Amino acid sequence: MQVAYFSDGQGICFYSERTDGDTCSMYHGHKLSTESACHEGIASCLGQSNGFEVIRVAQYHSNDVVEASHFWNDVPQADGIVSGDRSLVPTVMVADCVPVGLYDKTKGITAAVHAGWKGLVAGVIENAIDFMTAQLGASEVEAVIGPHICARCYEFIGPESQIVAKSFGSECFVGEDHSFLDLSACVKKIFDTKGVSMIYEEKDCTLCSERFFSYRGGDTTQRIILGVGVVGE
Numbered sequence: 001m002q003v004a005y006f007s008d009g010q011g012i013c014f015y016s017e018r019t020d021g022d023t024c025s026m027y028h029g030h031k032l033s034t035e036s037a038c039h040e041g042i043a044s045c046l047g048q049s050n051g052f053e054v055i056r057v058a059q060y061h062s063n064d065v066v067e068a069s070h071f072w073n074d075v076p077q078a079d080g081i082v083s084g085d086r087s088l089v090p091t092v093m094v095a096d097c098v099p100v101g102l103y104d105k106t107k108g109i110t111a112a113v114h115a116g117w118k119g120l121v122a123g124v125i126e127n128a129i130d131f132m133t134a135q136l137g138a139s140e141v142e143a144v145i146g147p148h149i150c151a152r153c154y155e156f157i158g159p160e161s162q163i164v165a166k167s168f169g170s171e172c173f174v175g176e177d178h179s180f181l182d183l184s185a186c187v188k189k190i191f192d193t194k195g196v197s198m199i200y201e202e203k204d205c206t207l208c209s210e211r212f213f214s215y216r217g218g219d220t221t222q223r224i225i226l227g228v229g230v231v232g233e
């Protein structure tokens with residue numbers, strides 16, 4: 001499990017690697033098994049063996065963001081989770097899409113967002129940031145960009161590319177004929193617009209490095225997890 005610390009040293013963003021195993025297979029229904037390597041890894045990052053609940057959503061490439069105020073047995077369909085409760089750990093699962101961890105140290109608000117190109121265009125990251133500030137009173141949102149497919153590996157052509165270019169500009173495309181999409185550049189543009197400070201970005205690609213699962217690399221069912229928590233007192 002990899003960890004990046006937010007600026008107060010209390011908020012952390014963690015994410016798993018291939019060697020940590022497939023997170024999907026570690027769920028019993030809606031609950032991440034407390035016996036699983038993933039749960040143990042998160043517990044170790046948070047410095048507490050129990051007393052926290054890992055929260056997930058049923059991701060569907062939307063711009064829906066939900067607030068977690070308790071553990072839910074009926075997992076809602078959404079692509080972002082925001083929480084003001086430090087005993088809850090919002091997480092998302094990915095394999096090529098961009099996972100983003102958000103944290104506000106002034107209120108201890110955590111959030112995890114899953115964004116592919118559809119979610120980026122639909123505004124899922126903005127929605128999560130807006131929820132943190134407008135609904136929960138966050139004032140200094142910090143961010144971590146987790147492992148995702150790199151621009152060199154992400155050929156992106158056809159009508160969708162015009163949709164993305166309209167939202168993010170042609171500068172988010174790279175390569176000779178601008179046929180490769182830089183997801184990270186899109187995310188950073190959002191951070192700039194929203195006044196969010198990025199404190200860390202994982203640079204290794206899910207596809208061309210060996211470290212993570214990659215949907216395009218053939219890992220169609222396996223996923224890594226990214227989440228945000230507050231270390232125990």
Ligand SMILES: [Zn+2]
Nearest residue numbers: 150153205208
């Ligand atoms: Zn790559």
